[in-house]
Amino acid sequence: MCLDRRLISRKARIFLAIGNLCVFTGVSLNLVSHNYAAHHSGWLDFVRGFLLGLAIIFLFFAASLKRRQPQPTR
Numbered sequence: 001m002c003l004d005r006r007l008i009s010r011k012a013r014i015f016l017a018i019g020n021l022c023v024f025t026g027v028s029l030n031l032v033s034h035n036y037a038a039h040h041s042g043w044l045d046f047v048r049g050f051l052l053g054l055a056i057i058f059l060f061f062a063a064s065l066k067r068r069q070p071q072p073t074r
Contacts, residue, residue, distance in 0.1 A: 012065035019058030026051035 008016075026048050 007069075008062070008066045009069055012062045012069070015058045015062040015065065019055045019062060022051045022055035022058060026055060 029044060029048050029051075
């Protein structure tokens with residue numbers, strides 16, 4: 001999915017940024033939490049899944065806001 005940031009509304013850009021932050025946080029928890037994950041793997045799996053689920057919701061919502069926006073005339 002490729003969205004031109006200049007052509008989308010401010011609300012959609014905010015949701016896009018939140019979605020990207022959730023993806024980054026969810027994926028990076030795998031990389032930095034080796035010692036903590038040995039003792040509390042269930043909680044970290046929940047947090048990772050929750051963040052990735054939120055990312056999917058925010059990114060699809062940003063795409064739907066972009067799609068509802070009228071196309072600029074060139």
